[in-house]
Amino acid sequence: MTNQRGLLIVLSGPSGVGKGTVRAAIFNEKDVDYVYSVSATTRNMREGEVDGKDYYFVSHEEFEQLIEDDQLLEYAEYVGNYYGTPLNKINETLEAGYDVFLEIEVQGALKVRERMPEGIFIFLAPPNLSELEDRIVNRGTDSHGVIMERMQKAVEEIEMMQHYDYVVVNDEVPNAVKKVNAIIESEHLKVDRVVDKIQAQIHEYFQEGA
């Protein structure tokens, strides 16, 4: 008997929207059926971090080899370090019939969409822009100009939502978690994902009856 291929679930959204918090809340639930996709990075391991759990910690050379071998679903450079999503592990997990959960920036998510368009792309949106502005303002002592620049970038990212499948407004974390879970449950119930199994049952029934 073959397992049905798992779903690739991509949770993304503008910075400051609370992606990490929602993802952590989902993985803190009991009976989590999703496998979290661990990123690779060249940055140093911090205290308390575990290799293979928080990140795969690799050298600069190893990372560039992964790029060259086309082994990354997407990657980006940030403050002199690489961050990327290893492809091998994702495919293995999907093939084994498990859903893979990716939490990722908007630019990365759009690259994943190109590469694995069959994924389920969920855009986490702020309840409203004023609240996002408050969060950005409260983060530091940036000038009005810097804040407006960040808001402009957030708005550009929000406009990317049209490339996603679903939008979840992060008004309250438990609400957002419930909605993400409903999306994944419902995606598994789509006809195309079920029809082969039921056709096989019908065939079996009439074979046995004959």
Next chain:
Amino acid sequence: MTNQRGLLIVLSGPSGVGKGTVRAAIFNEKDVDYVYSVSATTRNMREGEVDGKDYYFVSHEEFEQLIEDDQLLEYAEYVGNYYGTPLNKINETLEAGYDVFLEIEVQGALKVRERMPEGIFIFLAPPNLSELEDRIVNRGTDSHGVIMERMQKAVEEIEMMQHYDYVVVNDEVPNAVKKVNAIIESEHLKVDRVVDKIQAQIHEYFQEGA
């Protein structure tokens, strides 16, 4: 401010699968957000039934007028009586922003699909065909031939599932209810249903900020 149009939700499946039980369980929950679409019929009102709640009880002439005026989403004749789904009420409810819930036979559902393809069509499937056979056998004292005929019809109906959007296996009623609710919640989160509202928010934010 305009309300977003509600969703038409169609729950259907072969006879004996338990559509009525699942529908009743959904409408017995607290905080039901869906409006049940009441059918019209020409059959006599039974004791305890309420006109406008269980059915709209109409005369044969009234029903045929509804057919002539194209006021029915679908209709069928069964044991000398008409049964049908009035269109006006459904459109009013959807326009007011409420979801309309329809529980209906497979043939009727396929007619609704033609007429309102934007509806969410959920096929309720038996856990397996042997169990469906048990239910059909336990209903009466039919001959092997009659039972096989009914099973053949059920299988034909199950093959119609490809015209639906989702398949929910009715293994346990509470599971099926949870899945139907997840489907409806997730459909409301689809990008196309949310994008206009968020674009308007962005516009508003920059108007205020300017």
